[in-house]
Amino acid sequence: MMLVKTHGSLNEIFALQATPDEWASDAVLREFVRRVCDRSSWTGGSDGIYLYDVSGQHARAWFFNPDGSSAEFCGNGMRGLGRLILDLRGTDTEVVSSGGRDYTVHRAASTPEGVRQVLLELPPLRFDNAALPEPFAGFTAVAVPNPHVIAVVGEYREPDLIELGKRADEAFDEGANVSFLLPLDSADGRDGGDVPEVFVRTFERGAGLTPSCGSGVVASRAAWSRVSGLDPERRVVVRNAGGVAAATIHVRDGAWHPVLEGNATVVYRAEVDPDGSQAGPVEWAADENAAYATLDERNVAFLTSHGITTSHP
Numbered sequence: 001m002m003l004v005k006t007h008g009s010l011n012e013i014f015a016l017q018a019t020p021d022e023w024a025s026d027a028v029l030r031e032f033v034r035r036v037c038d039r040s041s042w043t044g045g046s047d048g049i050y051l052y053d054v055s056g057q058h059a060r061a062w063f064f065n066p067d068g069s070s071a072e073f074c075g076n077g078m079r080g081l082g083r084l085i086l087d088l089r090g091t092d093t094e095v096v097s098s099g100g101r102d103y104t105v106h107r108a109a110s111t112p113e114g115v116r117q118v119l120l121e122l123p124p125l126r127f128d129n130a131a132l133p134e135p136f137a138g139f140t141a142v143a144v145p146n147p148h149v150i151a152v153v154g155e156y157r158e159p160d161l162i163e164l165g166k167r168a169d170e171a172f173d174e175g176a177n178v179s180f181l182l183p184l185d186s187a188d189g190r191d192g193g194d195v196p197e198v199f200v201r202t203f204e205r206g207a208g209l210t211p212s213c214g215s216g217v218v219a220s221r222a223a224w225s226r227v228s229g230l231d232p233e234r235r236v237v238v239r240n241a242g243g244v245a246a247a248t249i250h251v252r253d254g255a256w257h258p259v260l261e262g263n264a265t266v267v268y269r270a271e272v273d274p275d276g277s278q279a280g281p282v283e284w285a286a287d288e289n290a291a292y293a294t295l296d297e298r299n300v301a302f303l304t305s306h307g308i309t310t311s312h313p
């Protein structure tokens, strides 16, 4: 089976063309997931894996966190998977069904550095207005559809994010992805001029602190409009530790429909056996990785110039 390592803003997600029933049992499948996602394994690990099937008109996909748990959706992974499907079919738009919902992926213009990009349309998000348990009382809860809680902060303190992220599993029955959103210069977006920019970092359910969380980008974008009153239709540049994306919310009939645009980079391809062992050489996408390194350097320089201290990647 061909294992493809992709990333969205350095949030590395595997894509593997296979269906869950190809493993002897659910437990064997989840052991495979943990093995290939293990950072100490021959794969170098990842922050999750999408299994996918393209035998029907719409592709189907199943996401697993690196701890073997399932999740409804992975924004960065869906961009990478979408790019693979668009390239496989030679089309500009495809629908991917995952977790009981449909996502539309569009081929998007590459960045000035020559980094491939995908624009992703998500199903309507949902705010959870119920009172949140301590210590998340002041957070905003959004399902995109996976569960996120977001706090808009005046200063980004990573140790606080990590501490709170580790408490999400005990605070929420299904766990939650925990994000801090820090508005940046010209971030009020009210002058109608500059495109507002924010910094977001997420401590992910089932994965921990990651360089980027695509669904966290979308959930944080929505929470910011909810908290600040910024027009949800405004395009906002969202910077993560690992890269840059843009998020917009289209409001239709009162429903908030997120759109996420960002890179969809292939890191390498390698044959893998169903037990997770290596079955062929690792074939690195050297040009893509070089192009992304330039984008990454520029983003790190921007974050540093804005006084943001965050681990990389």
Ligand SMILES: N[C@H](CCC[C@H](N)C(=O)O)C(=O)O
Pocket: 011, 047, 048, 065, 070, 071, 072, 073, 074, 075, 076, 077, 146, 147, 177, 204, 205, 206, 207, 212, 213, 214, 215, 216
């Ligand atoms: N850890 C997430 C799934 C992966 C989300 C993230 N990698 C993304 O890009 O959206 C969860 O359990 O809901």
